Amino acid sequence: MHIPPNWGTFFALIVSFLVFWFIFTRLFFRPFLNLLSERERRFKDLSLRTEQLIKEAKTADEEREKRLAVVRRDALARRASERHKAEVDAAQMIEAAKAQAQASLEAASAKVESEVRAATQELEEMGKTLGAQLAERMLGRPINQKGLQNGSQNRSTDSNN
Numbered sequence: 001m002h003i004p005p006n007w008g009t010f011f012a013l014i015v016s017f018l019v020f021w022f023i024f025t026r027l028f029f030r031p032f033l034n035l036l037s038e039r040e041r042r043f044k045d046l047s048l049r050t051e052q053l054i055k056e057a058k059t060a061d062e063e064r065e066k067r068l069a070v071v072r073r074d075a076l077a078r079r080a081s082e083r084h085k086a087e088v089d090a091a092q093m094i095e096a097a098k099a100q101a102q103a104s105l106e107a108a109s110a111k112v113e114s115e116v117r118a119a120t121q122e123l124e125e126m127g128k129t130l131g132a133q134l135a136e137r138m139l140g141r142p143i144n145q146k147g148l149q150n151g152s153q154n155r156s157t158d159s160n161n
Contacts (some may be wrong), residue, residue, distance in 0.1 A: 135143050 132143055
């Protein structure tokens with residue numbers, strides 16, 4: 001059995017399909033495709049902007065690191081300079097203290113030497129006086145001080161020769 005095609009129904013179906021296609025394209029497909037393409041464009045723009053911001057951040061990081069390196073180098077140089085200055089100042093203070101200590105030592109040494117000479121002279125005087133007193137007691141008579149002085153001078157010149 002063979003059913004002949006109904007060309008009128010066939011053309012009505014084709015026309016209705018094209019009308020529905022046109023309506024759906026205008027109302028649903030095109031706005032949806034526009035929405036998808038707009039979304040894709042925004043993602044591309046955001047992706048490009050993100051890449052640009054990442055590059056800018058890397059550049060800013062590199063610039064900050066360079067400035068930080070310069071600041072560190074300057075700080076190290078200044079610290080080394082200040083340390084050297086402090087070492088020089090300390091060396092000068094040490095030298096000044098040594099000079100002052102040496103001067104004090106020499107002054108003390110001179111004072112001790114003069115005190116020793118004075119004490120030696122005083123002891124010599126005491127020795128002469130005590131010797132004269134002892135001689136007076138032993139001899140039981142007063143002794144001429146002039147004779148003692150001449151005798152001690154003769155003895156000191158004899159001991160020097």
